[in-house]
Amino acid sequence: MTHPPPAPHISLTWTDHVTGTHGFLVVDRLVRGVSSGGLRMRQGCTLDEVAGLARGMTMKEALHFDAEDSGARYIPLGGAKGGIDFDPRVPGAYGVLVRYLRAMRPYVESVWTTGEDLGLTQDLVDRAAAEAGLVSTIQAVYPLLDDEAAARRRLADAFAVTVDGIGLDELVGGCGVAESALAALDRAGFTYGDARVSVQGLGTMGGATARFLSRAGLTVVAVADVKGTIANPAGLDVEALLAARDAYGTVDRGALRDADRELPAGAWLTADAEVLVPAAVSYAIDEVNQASVRARWVVEAANMPVLAEAEALLRERGIMVLPDVVVNSGTNAWWWWTLFGDIGADADEAFAHTRHAMRALIDRMLARAEADGCTPRAAAHAIVADRLPVMAERFGWYR
Template identity: 60%
Template structure:
């Protein structure tokens, strides 16, 4: 059972937004905010549960950063709609008491961090992660360190947009080595922050990216796509500029993304992209979950699957490693930490009969250790969540509806 579930309705558009706090550690939780048409409470609940595991998997007893609890936010609205920013601002205003005290968050599917930051400033909050500030030894230095990191660019792309995909690429390369694949090819579904960075670092490590999918369809080339050109010309939603396609590149309908032959498949867009109805079309030998929950539980995929809680965990952890001082605000320090951690975790699960169950086991053991070291009674919440309710918000706290 989740610790807290909140559902909000926008009075102007009737869009619905959800927040689920799965668990608090030291009174705080962590998890991003997504916006997509069709986002449900059940989806957000599953994502929040995954965040609890993702946080715990990166527990290091010798680090300054102690993993937080898991949470997730989701808004059922089209991010391309011209009213999207107003809906986002209304949602964040409604959730502001939780952002102030319990929930730290950043970008996820359909949203960019810069868009969230603009809305956060508009409603008068300090930051989307201000709930964690009381846990810092030196807030001023920590915030400066994170700010400095967000100013770093690597070959035209911000470091914050690269860290997640760098981790996914490291997980994929570990899987490729484990399977003994030679001259591997890859298809990446989704070309936003996660998919774009994954494609870049796979290509830079000798993996031929033969196909990409975005909201407009599929582009493919068996000889390999020019990932760098497409990456640097994409729009803010990860859309590929078709004017930049090269000779030999072909365009396909979006529903044909599983028809492009590749050794490695990286679903990096929506949840539930691979399901019982299309799993038989997966021909890859290795599937690396860059998106959150891209494969449904009833889908039978005949490939080695590296689960999202391992593959994409660097997106979240890099913020905290930087804020708490476990990495410096440089690309070199970030990539070193992400690479070492992701390869280690992937190596621990990849030879198991079920890598997903192995990851869940490791996360559960780490959660138990964190709970033992930091019992909840030592970190009481700074207000009862039920006292924070207001108009157009329905809440469930530990099973009780308010």
């Protein structure tokens, strides 16, 4: 889509009366009066960043809408995002979060469904929401449910499911990212055993992605956290690293093996790997450092990690960027598949449904890119442009 996006339905800035911290909410689009998008907390978060993420959520919802699937219960929503310009690791962060949610309570109750994003865990968001007087962070969607009580029980049961010590809610997003990468490898005829992976970020999304790619037979040769990059050309022990990380994805270096190396923070970018997974922060790859990328595929597990100028230069060098609006959309979709009853509170069913949906999306996007002679991102935008009018005709939307 080359024309400017429409103005968001809601765009506001909040100022914390205690710390002076700024927080933001952008509702890009309402579908059936409701929007969906997580809440992030990081120092340096801006309104423009949140607005871009909200537009991305509108796209993710549209991409998971299948007008021809008459049996699907999942009703697509609009896109939104929240953000707080504060370091979640410093004292006082929880108080800021509670006050933000208290200020945003009217929107959460009526139009904005939210959950964890960068810097926050779902448990922390839920605890803060309860303290702020909210019934749930997704209560705005309850009027759209056929059986609210059953739906809420189903989602609560799903959040209680663990797989090898990790919550299902922390794994489904990484399952979707990994399946996206695998689908691209399959289309290129690339053998999994010959593919090496470098991951920036070992939090919820990056950690789960590393696990699923490793279990698929790829070799994870580098991972980065806030302390730097951990690398091993022969392959890292992903399970050991996951077991040794804290709540923020930082790995205890005491868990490293003798052959594992500690490298500077930016070494993940230059790793000798076929698949590069930025899974931590936005704007990680710019027009300067993109020259150091050696991978064949960049798989955007984080939101907006590759700047547009960098993506154009990567394409000139034959490097494909699989865009965030498709790649990391699995977590959001899993919430709604579960809540609306398309799947139950079962890990195997969740992973199977996620793999099927993500592979179909990647295949559709890459086929469109080949047919139109454009980037995968442009192809994803084109698919969204096709679907939004159908959604508007069927459900209506409010700008």
